[in-house]
Amino acid sequence: MSRCVDIGGVKVGGGSSVKVQSMNNTDTRDVKSTLYQIDMMADAGCDITRVAIPDMEAATALKEICKHSKLPVVADIHFDYNLALEAVRNGAAKIRINPGNIGGQDRVREVAKACRERNIPIRVGVNSGSVDRKLVEEYGGVCAENMTFSALQAVKYLEDEDFEDIVISIKSSSPRLTIDTYRMLSSKCDYPLHVGVTEAGTVREGMIKSAVGIGALLAEGIGDTIRVSLTGDPIEEVYAGISILKALDLRKGGITFISCPTCGRTEVPLIETASMIEERIRRFPYDLKVAVMGCVVNGPGEAKEADIGLAGGKDEFLLFKKGVPVRKIPAESAIDEFVEEVRKLGEETKG
Secondary structure, three states: OOOOEEEOOEEEOOOOOOEEEEEOOOOOOOHHHHHHHHHHHHHHOOOEEEEEOOOHHHHHHHHHHHHHOOOOEEEEOOOOHHHHHHHHHOOOOEEEEOHHHOOOHHHHHHHHHHHHHOOOOEEEEEEHHHOOHHHHHHHOOOOHHHHHHHHHHHHHHHHOOOOOOEEEEEEOOOHHHHHHHHHHHHOOOOOOEEEOOOOOOEHHHHHHHHHHHHHHHHHOOOOOEEEOOOEOOHHHHHHHHHHHHHHOOOOOOOEEEEEOOOOOOOOOOHHHHHHHHHHHHOOOOOOEEEEEEOOOOOHHHHOOOOOEEEEEOOOEEEEEEOOEEEEEEEHHHHHHHHHHHHHHHHHHHHO
16 A cells, blocks of 8 residues: 555545546636636546646746645646745645756755645656656666656655655556556555556547556556546546546546447437536536436346436437336437436435
8 A cells, every 4th residue: 555645635645545636727827717727627526736837927826826726736847946946835735846857966955845844745757758868778768667767766866855755657658658667666665656648649539548547557456646638628637537436436426427339229319418418417416327328128227227317219218217217208308307307316315
């Protein structure tokens, strides 16, 4: 089991639940827009967010952001240790650095000292593009061995300053390399691991790569926080991360949505109906399993574990609960009526 780290009141590692992280894509210097996006991420179920700190103006803006944020805010720092020190002073819940690129051990010492005084963890971030050229040449390319070595070498900069309040990330854009590297790293240390496939791609491809890489590791018990890195809206990253956790029974609560792939028996516009229902109910706070199925032949039976569902007929749907038919709904009003039925059931089960 990994050791426990506290990130702004959110426990990571030590047997606590796997946390979902994302990263704002707003200009951190624009406090209003950044806080608005953080609110949206929090409402979607995000646990921790990270913001870019490219300059001192962004580091200064953290003061207002951290003061009003619904989520713990991680400051993403590259090269300039002064930005890390300013982020610490302005309330960052965690600092993300690569200790090897901020200018030497004396600067690592200052950052470690500042974080220790305020009980702020440091995330050591290494990826396949930051492996030392000599190590790449020695191993004939980037591999799990030299990535793991790079991560542990970076961690040692902090350990040499008696700082061990650490989270490690060691990502690659290759799911296979990501899996191999985290497996190796997890066998060599007990620091909490932040898992993800970096530069995964656009929403469609990125979700697939992330589900493969993150899902395989979580299924083996490796990983304490996750981020689904997508070229898209951070809210989609949050939803994707939660879906991965729920698929592995690592997160409870909220809507679990299931639907069938359709076939020649389908006599209703199932694809459109399922997509619209999913979009309208995915923010519901109810712990319900909801199904939209293509036909009454198999629908209620295959989805009998669902709390509530629809099964298509000829120009109509059958509403069912736990596999038991309730009533028929005309296709043209099915979406509105079903969404309202889900809401009603959710309110009933809340009490």
